Amino acid sequence: MSTIVMAACWPLQGMSAAQKSVLISLADQANDDGVCWPSVATIAKRTCLSERSVQEAISWLQAVGAVFREYRVNSSTSYTVTPASYKPGAAPAKRKRSGADGAPGANSAPPAAGAPGADGAPPPADGAPGGADGAPQPPQEAHPTGAPGAPKSSLNRKRNQQRTAKEPFPPAAPPAPQGEGDDPETALQNACRATWTAYCTAFLARYGVLPVRNAPVNANVKSLVKRLGYEEAPLVAAWYVVHVNEAFVVKNSHGVGVLVASAEGYRTQWARGQAVTGTAAQATDKTSANADAIEEAKRLSRERAARRAKQNGEGGND
Numbered sequence: 001m002s003t004i005v006m007a008a009c010w011p012l013q014g015m016s017a018a019q020k021s022v023l024i025s026l027a028d029q030a031n032d033d034g035v036c037w038p039s040v041a042t043i044a045k046r047t048c049l050s051e052r053s054v055q056e057a058i059s060w061l062q063a064v065g066a067v068f069r070e071y072r073v074n075s076s077t078s079y080t081v082t083p084a085s086y087k088p089g090a091a092p093a094k095r096k097r098s099g100a101d102g103a104p105g106a107n108s109a110p111p112a113a114g115a116p117g118a119d120g121a122p123p124p125a126d127g128a129p130g131g132a133d134g135a136p137q138p139p140q141e142a143h144p145t146g147a148p149g150a151p152k153s154s155l156n157r158k159r160n161q162q163r164t165a166k167e168p169f170p171p172a173a174p175p176a177p178q179g180e181g182d183d184p185e186t187a188l189q190n191a192c193r194a195t196w197t198a199y200c201t202a203f204l205a206r207y208g209v210l211p212v213r214n215a216p217v218n219a220n221v222k223s224l225v226k227r228l229g230y231e232e233a234p235l236v237a238a239w240y241v242v243h244v245n246e247a248f249v250v251k252n253s254h255g256v257g258v259l260v261a262s263a264e265g266y267r268t269q270w271a272r273g274q275a276v277t278g279t280a281a282q283a284t285d286k287t288s289a290n291a292d293a294i295e296e297a298k299r300l301s302r303e304r305a306a307r308r309a310k311q312n313g314e315g316g317n318d
Contacts, residue, residue, distance in 0.1 A: 002032045003200055003210060005081050012066065014088035021047040022057040023066055027081050028193070032210075034081040064090050191230035192221050198234035202241035203254065211256075220256040227263045232270075236263070239270045 009027045012020070025046045029036040040058075044051045058079075061067040065085035070078040196213070199221075203211045211217075225233045241254045244266065252258050259266060 002027065002030050002034065003197070003204065004032060005030050005034045005083070008083040009066075009081065012083060012086055014091075015060070015064075016057075018047070018049055018053055019057045019060055021049065022054055023061055023081070026067060026079050027083075030079075030081050035078060036081070037076045037078045039076060060091065063092055064088055187230065188222070188225065191225045191233060192218075194230075195225055195233045195237050196221050199237040199241060199256065202238040206241055207253065217256050220260045224256070224260050224263055227260070228267055232267060236267050236270045240266050244269075 006024070006027045009023055012023070015023070022043060025043050026036055026038070027034070028046075029038050038046075040051050040054050043049075043058075044054045047054065049057070058067060058069060062069050065087050066081070066083060068080040068082055070080070072078055200211060203209075224237065227233075228236055237256075237259065240249075240259050244254070249258055
């Protein structure tokens, strides 16, 4: 996930909820260059839309410059999210689908290939516009084979339905209850994504750069979510970067591995609202040691007093 691309996409206005959902889904899977290559089926599952709705949204986003789609031979389609090029005024006009108030209805729809037109009129000639009175045809939906001469998209749908390079968290059964309506895989992925986003945002604010993300980091984020739970893991991750100033932690630039190594301890500090520094820990140890020494001195004093009392008693009997 690219925080930079995601942050640039959220403020965009002038699009439907479905179009915004598809755009955010692509940004969530994109790298810092805005490039990703999820399948339509994957986007549909993530956005709770039909595959047809996803294709229509992508076509609209491409028309207004928010997304650039590149068909690649023998490979999945590549998408480049370009929020800086978004021009809502370039959106295609919506078609009127009802026949009310004089709008064209079913009788003015273009006839099917080879079928007679309305009122027995012959079908339009090849290449002629199919709308009423010579009106231009509506935009065509994207087809897997593409237009003549255009690069073909991949038909290897089984490959496209596999996990992509931007879906790093493998499915696993979560140890805590998931959200209502979420399956275990989706719940765990959403929790890991929320935790990483919280950690990444706090890290960027503190250090001015984005943290490294690789396979070991992904595994640590997943481990943190399992150990602290879906709701607390993002909160503890952000608090850890902002408030923990132990010398060892700062030396390691608040690495996720250090957080996971003492996850329960940092969770307790977060719940109490107080970070324990190295100096405070040493002071606590010193106080505890002093208390132990005082108790030991008291015990020895009592033993000496008891021995003296015993000796004095025995001397008095003689």
